[in-house]
Amino acid sequence: MIQRTALHYLKTSNNWFKTGVLCLFFVFGSYSQTSSQKIPLSNLITEIESRFELKFTYADDTIEGVFIVPINQDWSLDQIIEFLEEETKLVFNKLANNFVAIYKRKASFFICGNLKDRTGSFLLEGATIQAKESSTISDREGNFRLKVSSPKETIIIGHLGYRTVYRLADSFKSNDCATIYMDPKTETLSEVLISNYITKGIGKTTDGSFQIDYDNFGILPGLIETDVLQTIQALPGIQSADETVSNLNIRGGTHDQNLILWDDIKLYQSGHFFGLISAINPLITKKATLIKNGTNPEFTDGVSGTIIMNTDNKVNDDFKMSIGTNMINADVFSDIPIGKKSSLQLTARKSIRDLVKTPTYSQYFDRISQDSEVEDQRELTSDIGFDFYDVNLRLNYDLSSNDKLRINFLGISNELVFTENAIINANLQSRQSSLVQNSIAGGVWYQRNWNNKLKTVLQAYETDYRLKSINANLQQEQRFLQENKVSETGIKLKGYYDIAKTVTLLGGYQFIETGVSNLNDVDVPLFIEKRERVIRTHSLFSQVYFRPIKKTSLNAGFRYNYNEKFNSHIIEPRLSFNQQLLKHFNLEVLAEFKHQNTTQIINFQNDFLGIEKRRWILANDEDIPVVKSQQVSTGITYNRKGWLINAEGYLKKVKGITARSQGFQNQYEFVRGIGDYMVKGLDFLLNKRFKDISAWMSYSFVDNQYIFDSFEEQEFPNNVRIRHAVTLGSSYAFNNVKLAAGLNWRSGLPTTRPLQENPVIDDGINYQNANSSRLDEYFRFDVSATYDFTISKGIKAQTGLSIWNLTNRENIINTFYEVDQQSVPREEIEFSLGITPNATFRMSF
Incomplete structure (x- = not known):
């Protein structure tokens, strides 16, 4: 009746005032009809108590005057409580013994504060203050004001270069903006330029x-x-x-x-x-x-x-998981919270060769098997199996706000197994050959912040490496076992001390014990050779980080090393200096002395089946000296409006290298000698960055020369001298799509060819001067693309595609020569990867 009267009046009357009054009457009339369908909350509570055999507890004024529409009779208790909280804006809290407490939701309130550096000299502008549902940034005077919804809400205050502050909302006094002092981070020692x-x-x-x-x-x-x-x-x-x-x-x-x-x-x-x-x-x-x-x-x-590679150092509160696969391997990652102070990261990866043989796998396998026992015996080889996997574990545990503990474990393994077959004395015989390469490493890391100026870090680790091969030779009825092991234990204690705001001192001690063993075991004729060596070194190190003004950065230090084995002392100065010039230029000067006690050598090119022929050895201060280096470089950088130009020249000399560590395959393949190499180089980069696009061109020039006084040719080009290298690349990122394409060109590697006249003398190759020739230039064009998308709420995904060497160019990376049965040099060629596609798909939870 009310609706009909209103409609009739609107059609016949031109009085706007009366029209407005009747419209309001129509609205309130409709509301009164709807409202009449609601029932008091107290009645609904009685119904719920009877249905679920529980008891509500509340103050009478809490539910007085609260009306609610009837609920769905099929709802569970949790669904009913969720509905009631949404409709009434009250809090329903389930207690023990089937009690449910009802109380009014507390109103939000504001907190405020003033942020300063611990010294009190600096007001901290731009700090982020984060509550559960809101956030703000401190102003130029370090002041902030933030709305919070609960007194027990955690407030997180963060600022670049300072330790994060965690405080409860009720620790802020009402109407009193207290001063909050923030402590500088001593670990933030180098800034991004x-x-x-x-x-x-x-x-x-x-x-x-x-x-x-x-x-x-x-x-x-x-x-x-x-x-x-x-x-x-x-x-x-x-x-x-x-x-x-x-x-x-x-x-x-x-x-x-x-x-x-x-x-x-x-x-x-x-x-x-x-x-x-x-x-x-x-x-x-x-x-x-x-x-x-x-x-x-x-x-x-x-x-x-x-x-240096680092895992996530943070204790994560939320469970995270990622599963993915590409055309080589499948992997899984999880980050599992363990309480409020610790989380556990687990990662595993394994090849998918057991499930499917992809084109990518085939290209990789053909690449590693070149010039190896597998390729040499391919017609007699069967049951070829290859597998690899790795496992990573990391425990992040914050013992307190000043104490952090990290525990790491890593396992890596590669395994190649194949069977050689041959007919001997009219009988088919088979024998298995294998190559295994693995590593196991673990470490403990503990950091203690003693006060605002002093921090110490204690670390201990153990790393073990093993390379083992069994080469079965059916024709000679021989089994050749080779094994290379490295076991290293290290302990490091270091401390950072802020002498002043612009000066930080680093000091510490490190102990390293390295043991290396090599085994050669032949069954026919019986021959066993095993060598083991151990070196222990004690080191002291110190460095001063000096930031006198914002435009200047200076790090100067030294390292003192004592070698127990040789009773030797080595002092190594280190330096890095950066100075802003004018407004957009930076000058950089770097220098260092370094040494190392371990190196890799190649005894014979067919060691370890010819696939991984390098073995680790320790210096003995005789035919294998300690390797030492000296290097200095200087560079200039221009960075303005998306343009980046960087040029850096350097000079490096490395002393004490052995000929067997260089992998010669010419006249010096079986010659033992000790020498040096000298490198003079220039690195240049031109980069233009737009909003979504980055394009770059880099160029490297290298003059890399060997110096072996005991060789017939005392100075000649280094085996890895790549005199000129040019890279052109571009990447594009827009929303969830990323694209990249790049071209790599470089001059060919040095090589040694036989003389054209009399190429063979005494059944051996008669070579030209060492590394006097050059391989063909190298060229490669690569593309890649990724796309991120959401599958459903809480599930994200990424897919990607890449093509390595899109033009399928046959790049020669090595050549060497052997004398064939006709006493003629035969050239053996090793090629790089051909066109190699790869695709990936990953889901994250």
Whole structure:
């Protein structure tokens, strides 16, 4: 009746005032009809108590005047309580013994504060103050005001360069903006000078190192996963002469001259598939650091360079999991909270060869089996099986706000097994050959913040490496066993002390015991040779971090080393200096002395089935000396409006290398000698960064010469001298899509060819001057793409595709010669990877 009267009046009347009054009457009339269907909450409570055999407890004024629509009779108790909380805005709290307490939701309130540096000299602008449902930023005077909903809510205060502050909301006094002092982070010693160097996530710091943040990483050509040892090859001055991650050449050095650390644990094995992919699972690596010069004195070894990989150091509150696969392996990652103070990270990866043989796997296998026992006996070989896996574990435990404990474990394994068949005396005989390469490492890391100025870190680790092969020779009825083991124990204690706001002092002690054993065991004729050596070193190190003004950064230090075995003393100064010039230029000077006691040698090219023929050995201060290096570099950087230009020249000399560590396959293959190499080089980078696009061009020039006084030719080109190298690349990122393409060109590697006249003398090759010829130039074009998307709430996914060597160019990476049955030199050629696709799919929870 009311509705009909209202409609009739609206059709016949032009009185706007009356129209408005009747419209309101219509609305309230409709509301009164709906309201009449509601019942008092007290009646509904009685019904629920009877149905679920429980008891509600509340103050009478809490539910007085509260009406609610009837509920669905099929709902569970939890559904009813959720509905009541939403409709009434009251809190229903289930207690013990079937009681449910009802109380009014407390109103939100505001807190405020003023942030200062611990010294009281600086007001902290730009700090982030985070509550459960709101956040704010401190102003120029360090003041903030924030709305919170509960007195027990945790307030998180963070500022770059300072330790995070955690406080409960009820610790803030009402109407009183108290001063909150924040403590500087002593571990933040080097600042990022250049962000997004080449691509997003790569930065260059004021101490000359490169830092890679894989939580905020872009994309590089040919790569769809965050492989550290592949990533760093995009930077100038780093090459891999044979395209493997187990043969990285940093400024002309060999791979055994690189220090590779995983959470400060030294690794003697860096690759899976015997060098084609990194042995460290990309999922667990959150940050990486590359140092080419000016190394911090707390690090020893690595006369060519240092590569540091770190896992997530934070205690995570939420469960995280990721499962993925590509055309080589499948992996899983999980981060599991254990209480409020600790979390456990678990990662595992395994090859999928047992399930499917992909084109990528075939390309990789053909690459590693070149010039090996597998290829030589391919017609007689059967049942070829290859497998690899790795397992990572990390426990993050915050004992208190000042004490942090980290425990790490790593397991890596590669295994190749094949059967050789032959008909001997009219009988088919078979025998199995195998090659196993594995590493096991573990470490404990403990940090203690004593006060606002002093922090100490204690670390202990154990790392064990083994390479073992069994070569069955059916024709000679012989079994040849080879084994190479490394066992290293290390302890390091270091402390940081803030002498002043601009000066921090680092000091520490390190003990390292390294044992290496090599076994050669032949059954017919019986021959067993085993050599074991142990070296213990004690080291003291110190460095001053000096920041007198914002535009200047100076790190100067030294490392003192005492070798028990040789009773020797080595002092190594280290320096990094960075100075801003004008407004957009920076000058950099780096210098260091370093040494290492371990190196890799090749006795014979067919050792360990010819697949992984390098073995670790220790210096003996006789025919295998301690390797020492000296390096200095200087560079200039221009960075403005998305343009980045960097040029760096360097001079490096490495003394005490052995001929057997260089892998000669010419007239010096079986010659033992001790020498040096000298590198003069230039690294240049031009990078233009737009909003969504980054394009770059890098160029490296290297003059790398051997010096062997005992050789007939005392000076000649280094085996890994890549005189010119050019890289052109571009990456594009928009929303959830990332694309990259890149071209790599470099001059050919040195090689030694036979003389055209009289190429063979006394059944041996008569060579030209060592490394006087050059292989064909190298060219490779790579592309890659990834796409991130959401499958459902809480489930994210990523898919990606890459193609390595898209043009399928046959790049020659090595040649050597053998005398055939007609006494004619036969050239053997090793090729790089051909066109190699890879695809990935990953889900994260």
